Amino acid sequence: MENYKFSTLEYKRPDLEAHRTxxxxxxxxxxxxxxxxxxxxxxxxxxxxxxxxxxxxxxxxIRHTLDTRDEFYEAEINYLQDTLPTLSGxxxxxxxxxxxxxxxxxxxxxxxxxxxxxxxxxxxxxxxxNIPLRQQESRLTNEYQKIMATAEIAFDGKTLNLYGVQKxxxxxxxxxxxxxxxxxxxxxxxNEPRLEExxxxxxxxxxxxGKNLGYENYIPVGYLEQGRTDYGEKEVASFREQVRxxxxxxxxxxxxxxxxxxxxxxxxxxxxxxxxxxxxxxxAGDDAFMVRTAQKMYxxxxxxxxxxxxxxxxxxxxxxxxxxxxxxxxYMTSLxxxxxxxxFSCFNHTIFDMQVLTHELGHAFAxxxxxxxxxxxxxxxxxxxxxxxxxxxxxxFAYPYAExxxxxxxxxxxxxxxxxxxxxxxxxxxxxxxxxxCYAHPELTPKExxxxxxxxxEKYMPWRRYENDAFFARGGYWYHxxxxxxxxxxxxxxxxxxxxxxxxxxxxAEDRDAAWQDYLNLCKTGGSRSYLETLRYANLSNPFTPxxxxxxxxxxxxxxxxxxxxxxxxx
Numbered sequence: 001m002e003n004y005k006f007s008t009l010e011y012k013r014p015d016l017e018a019h020r021t022x023x024x025x026x027x028x029x030x031x032x033x034x035x036x037x038x039x040x041x042x043x044x045x046x047x048x049x050x051x052x053x054x055x056x057x058x059x060x061x062i063r064h065t066l067d068t069r070d071e072f073y074e075a076e077i078n079y080l081q082d083t084l085p086t087l088s089g090x091x092x093x094x095x096x097x098x099x100x101x102x103x104x105x106x107x108x109x110x111x112x113x114x115x116x117x118x119x120x121x122x123x124x125x126x127x128x129x130n131i132p133l134r135q136q137e138s139r140l141t142n143e144y145q146k147i148m149a150t151a152e153i154a155f156d157g158k159t160l161n162l163y164g165v166q167k168x169x170x171x172x173x174x175x176x177x178x179x180x181x182x183x184x185x186x187x188x189x190x191n192e193p194r195l196e197e198x199x200x201x202x203x204x205x206x207x208x209x210g211k212n213l214g215y216e217n218y219i220p221v222g223y224l225e226q227g228r229t230d231y232g233e234k235e236v237a238s239f240r241e242q243v244r245x246x247x248x249x250x251x252x253x254x255x256x257x258x259x260x261x262x263x264x265x266x267x268x269x270x271x272x273x274x275x276x277x278x279x280x281x282x283x284a285g286d287d288a289f290m291v292r293t294a295q296k297m298y299x300x301x302x303x304x305x306x307x308x309x310x311x312x313x314x315x316x317x318x319x320x321x322x323x324x325x326x327x328x329x330x331y332m333t334s335l336x337x338x339x340x341x342x343x344f345s346c347f348n349h350t351i352f353d354m355q356v357l358t359h360e361l362g363h364a365f366a367x368x369x370x371x372x373x374x375x376x377x378x379x380x381x382x383x384x385x386x387x388x389x390x391x392x393x394x395x396x397f398a399y400p401y402a403e404x405x406x407x408x409x410x411x412x413x414x415x416x417x418x419x420x421x422x423x424x425x426x427x428x429x430x431x432x433x434x435x436x437x438c439y440a441h442p443e444l445t446p447k448e449x450x451x452x453x454x455x456x457x458e459k460y461m462p463w464r465r466y467e468n469d470a471f472f473a474r475g476g477y478w479y480h481x482x483x484x485x486x487x488x489x490x491x492x493x494x495x496x497x498x499x500x501x502x503x504x505x506x507x508x509a510e511d512r513d514a515a516w517q518d519y520l521n522l523c524k525t526g527g528s529r530s531y532l533e534t535l536r537y538a539n540l541s542n543p544f545t546p547x548x549x550x551x552x553x554x555x556x557x558x559x560x561x562x563x564x565x566x567x568x569x570x571x
Contacts (some may be wrong), residue, residue, distance in 0.1 A: 006316040006342065009335075011059045013076060016083050019053060020316060023090040029319055030097040043098070047376050051336040054377075058333050062342055065327035066319060068149040085131045092126045095119040111377040113377065117229055118378055125224055129212045133205050140198050140205075144485045145189055145209070149327040155183045155428050162187070162328040162480075163190035163346040167271040170280045170281070170350055175266075177534070181270040182469060188479045189471040195479050196446035198379040202485065203442050204488035210439075218439045221489070222489035225486040227383035230532045233436070236492055240429040242549040243495065249462060251423045255463045257564045258419075268465045269472065274424075275416040280351065281409035287321055287347050290405065294357040297401045302516060308368045311362070320356060323347035329482060330356060332375055336380055339371040350470055351413055355395060362394025363387060370526030379526040384490055387533050388497035390523060399520075415563055421498060425553075426460040428495035431481055433460075435489055450475035499543040499552035506555040 026046055033039040057080055064073040099106070099119055108117060153160045158174075170179030188195070206218035213221060223232060252258060255267045262277050274280065283290055299306035312318055317340055330345035341364035345356040366387070371380050381387070395417070402410035430453075438444070438451050444452065454475035457464050458508065466473040478484065483491045507515035522538035529537060541548055 004315060004338070006062075009059055010509050011063070011076075012056060013562060014053050014056050015376075016087065020087055020090055023094050024085065026523075027094045027097045027300060030094070031103060031566075033101065033103070033360070036103040037100060039103050039107070039508045040110070045149070046094070047191070048337070051499060055335045056176075058335050058342065062333065062344065063088065063144040063320075065145075065149075065331075066342060067323075067325045068146050069325040077237070078108065078139070078231040081142070082135050085134040087215065088126050088131065089128060094122050095122055106148055107561040111379075112528050114530065115376075116377060117530065118227075121224055121227065121229070125213070125221065125404055127209070127212045130209045133209050133212075137202065137205050140202055141486050144195070144198055144482070145327055145329070147194070148329075148482065151187055151323065153183050153187055153329065155180060156411070161322070161324070161326075161346075163322050163348050165529065166225050166352075167348045167350055169270065172274075172279045174271070174274075176268040178268070180321040182535075184468050184480075185472050185476065188476055192471075192476065192479065198370045199438075199485065200446060201447070203438055206488065207439060207442055215396035217436045217442070218378050218488070220434060222435075222439070226385065226489055226493070227527075228385065228531065230530050231544060236432065238548070239492075239496065239544055240433060242546075246463070246550045247425050250553075251426055251461075252463050254419055254423060254560060254564075256570075261567065267463065268464055268467050268542075269469075269477075270406045270467075272461060275419065276412055280416055281406045282351075283353055283405055284407045284409075285348075287353075290321070290347070290353050290357060291318070292456055294361070296396060297404060298361075301397060301399065302520075303521065305365060307367050311366065311368070311492065312341070312343070315462070317341060317364075318343045318349050318361075320353075322348055330360055332360050332367065334367050334371070334380065336371065336377045339368075340365040341371075351406075351417060353399070353411065358395040358398045362391035365394065365571070366390035366526075370372060373524035374528060379528040382525070382527045383531050384524070385493045385496050385531050388493050389500035389504075389538075389540070390519075392494075392501035395421075395514075396501055396505040397508060415560070419560055421501070422553060422556060422560070425498055428491055428498075430456040430460040431478070431484060432489070432492035432495070434478060435484060435491075439488075450478070453478040496543050499548065500538075500540045502556050503540055509555075514547065 014494060026042065029042055030039065033042060047110045060073055060076040062078060064070065064077045068074065096119075098104075098107070099116055104116075105410065151162050153162070153165045155165055158164070161408065164186070165180055165184050169184075170174055171177050171180065203218075206221070210218040210221045215221060219233065255272070258271070258275060259265065262271060262274065264271065291313070295309050298309035320343070323346075326346060327344075332341055332343050335343050341362045343356075343364050345360055347353045347356065366382070367380065370382070371377075374380060384391075389495070399414055402413050406413045434453055434456055437456075438449055451474065454473075457475070457477070466477075481491070504515055505517060507518065518538045518540075522534065522540075525534060525537055532542060535542060541552065543549070543552065
């Protein structure tokens with residue numbers, strides 16, 4: 001299917017009962033396979049059908065997030081999310097049959113050991129008693145998404161969604177910034193009662209899932225769901241401590257310098273996005289200009305990225321405009337039967353738009369390469385702790401082309417973007433620790449949990465000030481981070497992978513060709529290796545070793561501090 005457009009793709013509700021029957025038939029056929037060739041042919045048949053099923057799910061999911069008010073796709077997503085978990089037992093039974101095959105060694109020889117590692121994870125995560133809990137979880141996360149997507153915030157004489165109001169966080173008038181943040185905060189405060197209930201229910205449901213699988217709480221399950229097979233809570237805790245000791249003091253210096261540039265005593269939260277007193281960099285054109293320029297840039301970066309961006313545009317595989325009813329999120333997903341990524345976001349005419357065109361398209365490029373390099377769909381996507389290296393590194397690779405997007409404001413973009421890459425990390429580890437606290441201490445009341453977030457801000461973001469915003473000051477800021485609700489224990493990945501991205505930044509500056517080859521290898525390998533094995537394959541460091549954070553971020557820190565020193569000398 002070569003000449004399709006996403007808008008014209010037909011959605012057909014998958015016949016899940018027929019698929020259940022098919023899973024049983026495949027299981028029987030696996031047991032009857034008399035040669036490796038027969039089994040291999042069966043594995044590829046299973047893979048093709050699985051790809052088609054996931055593709056139909058993706059079409060429904062994308063169209064639902066494009067307009068959360070569309071009742072048809074809302075009903076389809078509810079049906080799929082209610083029904084798909086009921087197939088888990090059948091899928092595990094099929095996997096066990098493949099794992100027990102006398103041709104297992106042949107499979108491992110062709111597809112690698114990760115094939116069975118993934119199966120083992122699937123088995124560890126399955127429990128019949130968790131099926132109704134999964135269904136409840138989906139309904140709650142869908143409700144959270146809908147609350148966010150349908151936000152209507154009255155500001156500046158307009159009715160704005162969450163992305164729309166965030167544009168004002170970079171307004172040159174400090175009073176406007178403060179008012180915009182207050183309006184943003186009020187939305188969450190107004191919805192706090194229901195957000196508290198949803199979060200309490202998710203903690204209860206997920207912890208019960210963990211208990212049903214033999215654990216004390218949900219935390220080990222969350223790690224397994226993220227595909228973490230070669231590190232655990234201990235390693236993550238040591239990484240958070242490295243961030244606290246090295247990056248937190250650095251970030252304090254960066255915000256101190258920012259306060260001096262802005263001519264204020266202290267950077268309030270509503271000032272954090274305002275990096276320069278005469279205004280931040282803004283894209284030099286509209287949405288269409290940004291996409292055209294991105295196409296030109298990707299043709300410059302490499303033949304592979306040029307081919308990729310043309311594919312994305314030709315097949316309408318990006319939806320980037322901010323529209324009413326559109327989900328307040330950004331993501332890359334895939335249509336595996338078409339070997340096609342899909343990118344979803346909401347432009348708001350700030351440097352965020354550039355991040356979308358590099359971050360989400362970094363994910364998409366990795367998917368595009370893996371789908372053309374790996375033999376089976378199990379390997380089309382990598383573990384989540386690797387995935388963000390693709391996206392964040394692509395952001396860095398775009399730096400030489402910043403003038404194309406921002407004109408004479410390019411240096412402003414590069415400085416602000418690099419500063420944000422580092423100052424984000426303490427926030428990211430705080431999000432991770434917050435989830436550990438919540439699941440480990442389900443006895444906490446909603447207000448006590450929110451106070452725990454306040455304490456984590458004091459630990460990892462001691463510069464943070466909310467001035468007269470009592471709701472955020474008591475810890476309400478965490479409500480806006482959808483990953484806490486939707487993707488438990490995902491968020492630490494952004495911080496771990498920042499280390500890889502900063503390494504690639506330094507390597508790209510020293511030897512562009514070698515760095516790009518390592519990056520291509522990283523993208524092509526997909527999910528065929530574990531986290532630490534993939535890092536070694538791409539010549540990247542282990543972020544859990546002592547001093548790794550300082551080594552990874554040192555080059556970027558030198559750039560920022562050097563520029564600050566020159567700014568001060570020229571002031």
